[in-house]
Amino acid sequence: MTRTTTRRATTRAAVLTACAAMVVIGIQSGSATAGSDGSADATAIVLAPSERAAALKSAQSAAGSEAKALGLDDREKLVVRDVVKDADGTVHTRYERTFDGLPVLGGDLVVHKEKNGNHSVTKATNARITVTSTSAKVPASAAKKAALKVSAAHETSKVVAEDARKVVWAATGKPVLAWETVVTGVQQDGTPSEMRVVTDAATGAELFSYETVHTGTGTGDYNGTVPLTTTANGSTFDLKDGMRGGHRTFDLNQGTSGTGTLFNDADDVWGGGRQDAGVDAHYGAAVTWDYYKNVHGRNGIRNDGVAAYSRVHYGDNYVNAFWSDSCFCMTYGDGSGNSKPLTALDIAAHEMTHGVTSNTAGLVYRGESGGLNEATSDIFAAAAEFHAGNSSDPGDYLVGEKIDIRGTGAPLRYMDKPSKDGNSADYWSSSLGRIDVHYSSGPANHFFYLLSEGSGAKTINGVSYNSPTYDGKAVSGIGIAKAEQVWYKALTAYMTSTTDYQGARTATLSAATDLYGAGSAEYQAVDAAWAAVNVKAGTSGKGGKGARSGS
The missing domain is CATH 3.10.170.10 (Elastase; domain 1)
Known part of the structure; x- marks a missing residue:
């Protein structure tokens, strides 16, 4: 009952x-x-659990032929992670890759198949997946010790390292054989730690590390x-x-x-x-x-x-x-x-959205992809607030506005002008990927606000905003109802684990094309909002990962 x-x-x-x-x-x-929801033709349809399970099974049974169609190496296999079906018949199938049976980190891709047979793919990396040998020069025990040192440098306590697993690391350039070790423990503020450390299997050097427990702040009642x-x-x-x-x-x-x-x-x-x-x-x-x-x-x-x-x-x-x-x-x-x-409420929606991101694009929680991961949680926290219609906590473009964590009454973050928090960036720059992901989220949050509401001074639900632009040009918004559809479509169909800001621009333009048409007012608004935060065609710190191409 x-x-x-x-x-x-x-x-x-x-x-x-x-x-x-x-x-x-x-x-x-x-x-x-302002504005209606996305086009019914390009939005995802709801699949019952049994229907989704059947779609995953069907896609996996066809994974071998799909790998051949993509021209992958015979040693590569595709493992289905998700299937999204649009009302117009388009199917977006998200895959992880293996090489000689080893997981390929940063090798994920999404295949887009339209009803008319048109076929395209979005890849986390365009590099050819291959390594000279799958025999490690550095033993797993050494990788485990190296991972513990990385964790210690972050002042994590009560650490325990799991046995390292052999992988192919492809997220940051030329693929290499590596070890991935998960180190659990407790962070300085008492938050549990689940740090993933990737080390070179030939040299033992750290290649990458990131925290997988995502935190935020808020106050109840x-x-x-x-x-x-x-x-x-x-x-x-x-x-x-x-x-x-x-x-x-x-x-x-x-x-x-x-x-x-x-x-x-x-x-x-x-x-x-x-x-x-x-x-x-x-x-x-x-x-x-x-x-x-x-x-x-x-x-x-x-x-x-x-x-x-x-x-x-x-x-x-x-x-x-x-x-x-x-x-x-x-x-x-x-x-x-x-x-x-x-x-x-916004803290709950923010944190649970980390789970949605993990089960869709899987944006790695470091660098520009980490900033986009954080921004995604802020974006859908704001969207959930607006749709809840709760008079005790009306929708706004502020993050953690009720917690007063600083004792000044100020929110944690501002989407209309992120730099008002004293740390976040308003605009993209080549150094963005080197700052904390909660602050590198700023340009994406700023983009979403501009796309929803436009630039300049205005008051929404009793809150005053005044959003600037990088070049001083005015931007007109399309309303949060359309903006949230664009971001969700981009997240679930076009972003990958390595997507950076340039890749996010490409992904949202692809989403706007699907939802509203190429060259539509909404497409133009997406383009203008990215330019307003200094993300333009060809602007990228990592080569614009997440681009869509034909196959």
Whole structure:
């Protein structure tokens, strides 16, 4: 049995089910309402879990012939990761690659097949995948020790290194034989660490390393009275959402492992004390699920109809929140003094979007791709806020605006002018990939704001914005409803693990072409918004990965 309840007072399930739907499709105010959603012909269709499983199986059975059609080496194999079908019959199949049975990191690609037989491909790398030998000169044990040193340099504690696995590293130039080692531990602020370290199998030198636990900040108890979907458990009720893939919300009781205790209530009237954080986390997960389902046709984070789960009251004085692929879960700390749970709506949507990115483009969390990864979470957090229509937390282009982490009332980040936070970049530059990914996200956030709302001074939902452009030229927006469709299409169909800013420009222009037509007003707006943040044709720090080509 599944019930929908309010936080403070019990209401009939039918009434609140209608209210829950209204949270998702509620009318937005301000210029963000301008424009309709993307063209029905090019948007993805919703596949039932059984249909998606059948599509994956069919694509895998055809992977051998697809590899030949792409002209891959006989030693290369394609492994299907995702299949997206558009209403117009176009199919986007995302593959990982192997070489002589070894995973190829940075070798992912997406094949686009139109109904009329036209065929194109988007690749993470254009390099030919080959290595002279798959025999490592450096043993796995040495790679493991090297990975532990890399982790120690980041001041990670309680480290444990898994056995290294042999891979082909193709993400940063000429493919080389390498070892990949996952080192787990605890970061300085108490966040779990899952660092991936890639070392050269011939020399032992570090080739690349990046953190896979993505963090953010927020404060709970901001959502007011909200609809919840719960499940009867005998004469009591659990925070388990049977309408959204079985999402569950747990109380960790200040622990840092496991799931803790599933929230339970005697009368289905939730709120007060430790329940507040659970209510806000449960609501945030529902809003995020509904946003992706109703706006983009995505059936859960993995698009398989299965929900992640949420954990609140993590650790002691933990001032953060994080998404982890390994547990497929969202976790919230209680903040300073264990008095401010980090469960704001935009934080929930931001962190869960890291899961969506991981299961689509897989943008590597370092350099320009890492900045785009962070920006994607900020973009869809803003979009989810607008679509929720919650008067206690209306939609805006501010990130973490309710947490007051600095004690000044200022948000963490600003999408209209990112540099207002004192760290983020407004525009692309060749040095962008060398700064923290939370700050290199600035130009993409700025692009999305400009694409949605345009440049200059304006007020939306009571918030004042004044967005500049790199060259001083005015930019007109197309509305957030169209802008979010462009970014989602680009993320799921055209971006890859190595996409940089130039690649993001190419991907969004391809998405705009699919949705609205080549040369359309929307296509021109995408082009103008990128130019306004200094990303133009041929501008790239890494050669414009993620480009689309015929095959």
